[in-house]
Amino acid sequence: MPDAIVLNARDTVAILPRRTDAGADPLGIGVPLPKPVAGGHKIARAEMKAGMPVIKFGQVIGTATEDIVPGTHVHTQNCVFSDHDTDYRIGVDLDAAKAAVPRMEPRTFLGYRRPGGQVGTRNYIALCATVNCSATVIRRAALEVELSGVLADFPNVDGIAAFAHGTGCGMAMDGPGFPILDRVLWGHATHPNTGAAIFVGLGCEVMQVARMRQNASETGSERFHFLTIQDTGGTRATIDAIKAKVLELLPQVNDVRREPCPASELRLALQCGGSDGLSGITANPALGIASDMLVGLGGTVILSETSEIYGAEQLLLRRVADETTAEKLIECIRWWERYTEMNGGTMDNNPSPGNKQGGLTTILEKSLGAAAKGGSTPLTAFYAYAERVTAPGFTFMDTPGYDPVSATGQIAGGAQVLCFTTGRGSAFGSKPAPTIKLATNDSLFAQMPDDMDINCGDILSAGVSLEQKGAEILDRVIAVASGEASKSEALGLGDNEFVPWQLGCVM
Missing domain, CATH: 2.30.130.110 (Archaeosine Trna-guanine Transglycosylase; Chain: A, domain 4)
Known part of the structure; x- marks a missing residue:
């Protein structure tokens, strides 16, 4: 070292x-x-x-x-x-970025093929609360189903995921928060890792179950089911009705098998949290190498956390593929400057106290290290929060830096696996897409062995190259996509990390 x-x-x-x-x-x-x-x-x-x-x-x-x-x-x-540098020299490194796409031998993972062409890495039944008022009933129903032991009879079902949240009412239907929540709920219900979804409302909220029915009618899918507490007979009756519907759905959701699927079908979400001064030296650039490899395989990677690439956006703009994507990213940065000022904050509110203890001094320093997760290939597309990601290659989604909110948007966009780098330690998981955690240093990997999937500290301590570590990360992504449990899955994490971004007035 x-x-x-x-x-x-x-x-x-x-x-x-x-x-x-x-x-x-x-x-x-x-x-x-x-x-x-x-x-x-x-x-x-x-x-x-x-x-x-x-x-x-x-x-x-x-x-x-x-x-x-x-x-x-x-x-x-x-x-x-x-x-920081705002000399946005758009596309000047695009040729070099195109040359950075590696030539890769085709690879496959064992995935679940869905009607319509989606490919999943997990197979969940999703319980989606349209409003906070229905959060308790879906959580209680999920818990009672799990405690009953019935899931043991359906080995191809990964579990019941209860997507409960704290909003859905007290919001303007024409405000910014309504379409975001709509995209998040629908994105999780139609996620390739979801075999069936049950929407549960109270009945009188702003985000009506009828809205989800309309979305479902446009797809013609039989995967979606709906009920409200008021029409079903109250809390206990609704819990029992949810459980009955789950028992009815289990055989058909279980009736799916993993089969070889091309790695080009993978959409990988990139996250970092609890960062330290080594994040931008070990785990983040190693994940960037893995991102480039997945792009070389025809897959998709999704960089996010806009407030944590602030100060590094000029590096992304240098390799942007087109003017429209560049304009969207620049306007997004300007929106965040206005947004933080309007709410009495600054873009340097980050790093957190733990980040600073780990050696990060300003958001500019943190962002430059965080952006390394995105590798070196062309930036092909920009997406609004929770928007469906369709373009292959290296993409960007506008999200806050707060990990649960950011990951919720990426998963709603279709990410089937998530890689999360950390230098201070993180107890993070996600559903229905599993999280793989990468430690930036040896001591963290030794201190939290049940939480960390991969040690990137050996890049410094043992001279492991970034290329070797990137290949190791890609191997783990494919293994987890094929059904291997990540550390966070083994711990049962993920139920409380579903946090839609709440924008607009609370009324």
């Missing part, structure tokens, strides 16, 4: 891969550290005067608030958020 890591020749800081004691000379230039510095944190490798930019990844991550000499710990005490 190196004593200090320099990511770009322009960088004015280096990253320490491990805790380094006072008196050590990690830069190797005869400049001892005046005090201990934690692993993942930055030290100056060049003199910076107050007001000068601090450079990491070859990009501006902030501004020095005081004179900084080499060997000094660079963090929140002497570096602050600042303006």
Whole structure:
């Protein structure tokens, strides 16, 4: 493992891969550290005067608030958020991005083929609450079915997923929140990992079950079923009615078998949370290599968390495939600036306290590392939150950085598997699409072995190449897509991470 890591020749800081004691000379230039510095944190490798930019990844991550000499710990005490590069040179790296698509031998996974051409990696019965008022009945029904033991008789059914949430009423039908919730609910009900769906409402809410009936009538599918608490006879009667419908559906949902499907059918969601200073050095770029490989196989990857690519959007725009996608991304960034200002926040509200403890100082630094998950291939499409993802290749979906909200949108868009990098540790899972968690460092992987699927810390500690780790990640994605349980699935995570983005007035 190196004593200090320099990511770009322009960088004015280096990253320490491990805790380094006072008196050590990690830069190797005869400049001892005046005090201990934690692993993942930055030290100056060049003199910076107050007001000068601090450079990491070859990009501006902030501004020095005081004179900084080499060997000094660079963090929140002497570096602050600042303006970033907005010289949007649209498409200038597109040819290089096209050349970055690797040539791959065809690969397959064992998936569930659905009527209409969808391919699933899991097979759930979904209970979808149209409103918070029906959240308890779907959760209780799902629990009672699971406790009954009946699912053991249907080995091809992965379980009952209860998609409960805290909205659906007290909202304007012509406001921004209504179409979002509509897309989220319908996206989960029609998800390739869903074998059948039961919509449950109260009866008088804004997001009416009738809305879902209309959506279903447009598809002509027999996978969807509907009831309301008021028409069914109250809470207990509705729980019993849901359970009866589930028992009726189980044989037909179970009547499906995995079969070889091309990897081009996979849509992989990319997430990071609980990040640290090593996220942008190990797990994120390794996941970027895996993303490129999946694109080379004809598949789709979905980068999201708009508030956490802020400051790195210019890198995405350099490899955008067309002007329309570029314009959508730029307008999205401007919307987020207005949105945070309107709500009394700033785009630098992130990193979180845990991120800062792990060595990340500003959102610009975090974003530059987070964007590495998207690899190097052309950006082919931009999607609104929870919009159905149809284009192959590297795509972007507008979501908040808050992991449950972001992942809910990606899954509603059709992602069948999710990869989640973390440096501080995360207890995250998702349904109906499984989550694979990637640790950025050895100590986290050893500390949370039941939660972490892959250790990316050996990129530094054992000299494993990014290409090797990317291939390992892709292998795990295909294995999980074929039915292997991820760590979060084994722990039973995913029921409480369904969190639709709630926009607009609560009335």
